[in-house]
Amino acid sequence: MNDISTEGREAKMTVGLDVGDLYTHICVLDETGEVVEEARLATSPKAFRRRFQGMPPARLVLEAGMHSPWASRLLTELGHEVIVANPRMLRFIYGSDSKNDKADAKYLARVGRLDPALLHPIRHRSEEVMAHRTLLRSRDALVTSRSRLITHARTVVKPFGGRLPRCSTTTFSEKAIAHLPELVRPALGPVLEIIARLTAEIQEINIKIASLARHTYPETALLTQVPRIGDLTALAFMLSIEDPTRFPRARAVGSFVGLRPRQDESGTMKPQLPITKAGDKMLRFLLVEAAQRMLTRSAADSDLKRWGLKLMERGGKSARKRAVVAVARKLSVLLLRLWVTGEVYEPLRNARRRGEVVPTQS
Secondary structure, three states: OEEOOOOOOOOOOEEEEEEOOOEEEEEEEOOOOOEEEEEEEEOOHHHHHHHHOOOOOOEEEEEOOOOHHHHHHHHHHOOOEEEEEOHHHOHHHHOOOOOOHHHHHHHHHHHHHHOHHHHOOEEOOOHHHHHHHHHHHHHHHHHHHHHHHHHHHHHHHHHHOOOOOOOOHHHHHHHHHHHOOHHHHHHHHHHHHHHHHHHHHHHHHHHHHHHHHHHOOOOHHHHOOOOOOOHHHHHHHHHHHOOOOOOOOOOHHHHHOOOOEOOOOEOOEOOOOOEOOOOOHHHHHHHHHHHHHHOOOOOOOOHHHHHHHHHHHOOOOOHHHHHHHHHHHHHHHHHHHHHHHOOOOOOOHHHHHOOOOOOOOO
């Protein structure tokens, strides 16, 4: 989902739609703001087309959710101005002590009629990009399932005096079988088989992701210049952002992926708060994971690594955690800049400019 600015086009009627999984509540306001209709219809393309086809062009406001991608596309095709509200900006609705679907539809209609900018409208990604993102999300689901099953297997054997060997997730099912206590073999044997199948499926998806990156999104090669950034992270980054020119400045991408600290300043009070965690959770996890690897001893020397290590030297209980998040945020800015400019990555570019010691390449 991409942030967009609202258009000032006038619409005679404003319709708020509270889209549920089964039913959608609608509230129709006329040009004076009076409620002229409140109704409920099935949440399906057929019902939406039947209700809104042939209706004079209107401003339709709905909240981003599972059904909003197809609904917004369909309603736009029918000639309406569609505003998809950012759910993070609708907390005033959720905080109401009289919340219900009917009231939510009315809120959306009234705010959409008076000042759509308050809804921080978003634009959904194209169907093709959404389909490609599904491949990445499916991989994430398989990896999560495998991790849970491995944890289950390790936990179950301990009350029987067993302990499964340390090994990579890709070899776990093969190496664990020999260490299973006899009493739990009937129960854990099928689990190890499922883990093996999940590993095979994940490897197949990895091949598809590499092919997708190479043939459909060749710009990922610009991002994978950075050590610890592979096809998965590069593709997740590009599919999440979709348009690299959307940001007024490169640093804004840190906020987009939810790596900017929250702010709650008042006067001289400027407390340190956690990050916003807005945007794509999977992309944020991948960037943080890459940042963690960049700060290890074995990682190649780079401006990012040097900067992160200096942050860690400040000490404190959460010094490493804050440094990792900060490096992940700067990493997102670096990846965006490489994507936009097409430059060759120079790991110690800033260090050279500052006259710091830079090892010569052999």
